[in-house]
Amino acid sequence: RKEVEQDPGPFNVPEGATVAFNCTYSNSASQSFFWYRQDCRKEPKLLMSVYSSGNEDGRFTAQLNRASQYISLLIRDSKLSDSATYLCVVFPSGGSYIPTFGRGTSLIVHP
């Protein structure tokens, strides 16, 4: 089983739609979680951290479910500019600073 798994998609949604991605992780002791966004032929950029209590940043909401070992990203009112690949990132336990990246979920928002 891969350490961090994501549905590669693509998720094809119209503008204004709400879309959610999940990311599962295998190490139950994992400590830190992040979502990154990567545009085509560009570097990944940190989108948001994921906290146990859930957190929101504008149209984006990230949540962590430790019991089921997954994190989620919800995007409301999708914009054309949200089209990108979304990577989830998990840090293992023990203070390690070596993250494991998922392979990403592709989102295409169309007019």
Next chain:
Amino acid sequence: DVKVTQSSRYLVKRTGEKVFLECVQDMDHENMFWYRQDPGLGLRLIYFSYDVKMKEKGDIPEGYSVSREKKERFSLILESASTNQTSMYLCASSLQANGQYFGPGTRLTVT
């Protein structure tokens, strides 16, 4: 804002050449990383460094070496470039187990 810069955006080299890729970060981060990213394979860790002159192998170190003589600079060296090293190379830095910040990437083609 954290800034991570890489010496070249695009590079074309011949098989057998020695290639230097340089990365500089301006946020006094202890940790620096080199990844390569290939379609369908996601990000793969080549080497990382948690302090000056310290380095550790990642998942795919074969054919690569690194140098970290100063805290802000982390160099990736391809001792004898081969065509299977054609890829996008991404440098990143981080503070402990916090999110990583990536440079813009170097797209290397080995002919």
